[in-house]
Amino acid sequence: MELTSLAEITSGYRERSRRLALFDPLYELDRKKMKDLIDRPIDMKGLGLLTLLFFFEQKIIRNPKVGTKDLANFIKQLTKNTYKLDEKAYAEIAFIIIQTFRPTTGKKRAYPFYNWETKKNDQLEYAILKANAFDSKTNTQYYTLDEDGLELIFATKEFYSEFQLSINQLMLRKQLEKGEFKGALRQINEMHIDVESLNERLKKLRHEIQRSIVSEETFERYKQLLEDIYARLERENEEFLELRQFVNETKERLFEKDYHQKEKKTYGYVLEITVQLEEVHYEHSRLLEQSIELKNHTLKAAQESLYYTGIDAFNFDQDINAKLISTPLPLEAMKGLLHPFLRIHHVESWSPLTIFAEQNIREDRENHADYSFMDVDDDEQNDYQERIRNNYAFIMKITLEALENKCSQLKEIIDYVRNEDKETLLHQRFFYDFWILLHQRSPIVSGVIEQAEDEQFNSLDLALALLGNRTLKIQERKERLNVTERFAIQNMDVIVMGDEADEL
16 A cells, blocks of 8 residues: 655645644643632633633624623623632633733734644744724723634634535524524624624735735636635525525515514514624625625736736846847747747738728618607506406495495495405505595596596496496595505595485
8 A cells, every 4th residue: 555645745734733723722721720719720721712702702792892801700600600719810810811812912822833844943823812992091902803713713613614604504594494583693693703704804815815926826726716715605695695585585474474463572583684684695795796806806917917027027138139149049040039029010001892891871761760668568458457447346345345334434444344354455555546546536426437538447447337326425534544554545435325316
């Protein structure tokens, strides 16, 4: 059995060492032998890991002002039933943990190691915490997780941070399917952090591309990297579109079941999920635009700068003249060497065939182009009118039933519709168009329909046929009816009279 080559075994040793270096602060905390007031050893490594989770939780709820006092209060609540400590000890532990993750010098932590790939001593720099803000009034420094700190937390979850957003999308869909709306809202908050982390990486990648492309090999490597990032962001964007559709369908289903009245808290969670998901999707779409801009502009600019760097480094006297003078070359070889630097031969000529080229001929036309709007197809228009006629007839039928039940106002008719479990009718625009049209034409006699030329009025023919030989009178009242959140209408007196003007 042949062994793998040494170059393949040691390849990527620096990156592997960097992942190991992230755990070094936790082991450094483990070496700090601290005890409580009754000489019980304190688990400093465990408190360090829980501190990272504490800062991660604060990042989820978007609390930027987290300092040493906040961490001390967290440790106090966490260990009050485990260790016996006083206030001074809690503050000391919080200070030691923050100092370990972020040295007081403000510099990044250093991790020296021997690089077996380059056979040289090497050193890595990384930062778990970083300064976030400073309150000059209270002299308080606030901290937040740096990118390496987030990677350390993700490493304890046993998956790579690059795929964290995709995993959160899958978990969000499962929680929505199970109806765990509160957990889904927290999942969206974690997605906010993932998008912010991706945004920071794209910014660093932009500077890295502008600084590091010095050859065609590095250009191809970054080109492939950007294509992979764009493909992943595109897949995540498609998942966002599906999630948004799923959330909207869930919201509509709950609304139809009157959850907005029965379970106001649950429905509130769904509305909050809709808003937060739209925000995350918008931020993620900006990442997609940044990746496209990196591919189409930044990478191209870096390639052009590489080209012009080569031009600036080119020396004509040294690379061409010295070559021709110092090395005897045959005439054909000299011509081939100089050819790229000679001007293109230009010949000005005129061809008699140009007289047969297309001419700009203008003529007076009797038929001018018609730029008006397209006419609606007759079949579609007839189908729409037929639906309106049937809808108006349905409303008239319910109205006559309400009048027989001693209803004399539009307000009472609306209440009758609700009692008959036909409230969906009140959410339709044509219901209100029907009453406005009747009010405009009042009084209305069924036989007048045949002589009317108004198409809108003709749509009432099926409805008014139900009147028979009776007359319908509509009189407006001052009262305003707010029927639904979308529709409101003036109250009206509705009177149906017989042939001999007897009120029914």
